[in-house]
Amino acid sequence: MDYIVTTGRRKASVARVYLKKGSGNITINDKPYDEFVDAPHLKDVVVEPLVTIDARNDFDVKVNVAGGGIKGQAEAIRLGISRALVEYNEEIKPELKKRDLLTRDPRRVERKKPGLKKARKSEQFSKR
Numbered sequence: 001m002d003y004i005v006t007t008g009r010r011k012a013s014v015a016r017v018y019l020k021k022g023s024g025n026i027t028i029n030d031k032p033y034d035e036f037v038d039a040p041h042l043k044d045v046v047v048e049p050l051v052t053i054d055a056r057n058d059f060d061v062k063v064n065v066a067g068g069g070i071k072g073q074a075e076a077i078r079l080g081i082s083r084a085l086v087e088y089n090e091e092i093k094p095e096l097k098k099r100d101l102l103t104r105d106p107r108r109v110e111r112k113k114p115g116l117k118k119a120r121k122s123e124q125f126s127k128r
Contacts, residue, residue: 003062004087008080010105013068017080019088022060028077029065042074049082049101053092059085079104 003018026033026046037043050056061081065073082101086093096102110119117123
């Protein structure tokens with residue numbers, strides 16, 4: 001079996017995910033995923049789709065990810081793995097959908113407005 005290739009995005013991060021049957025190795029940007037993702041809660045985010053379907057040690061995952069911060073990258077990887085698993089087996093889609101793993105998070109940083117300090121923060125109002 002060849003690789004299944006999918007894309008996951010979140011904020012400014014884009015992850016290309018290559019999934020194939022294997023022994024559970026996860027490689028992100030040519031590093032083991034334990035080394036690439038050092039925050040424990042983000043390690044859980046990356047493997048969440050595989051844990052959801054009890055296939056943690058059934059697939060090898062290779063990921064190229066760029067842009068954004070570590071949290072956005074982890075969530076982009078999660079979406080890419082979820083999409084690849086659905087492409088591999090359509091029957092697991094309801095289970096992943098129930099846990100909201102197939103939804104692309106549309107939230108982005110709001111732009112700064114002219115005359116304001118940030119997107120919504122303004123100078124303190126002075127009556128006199």
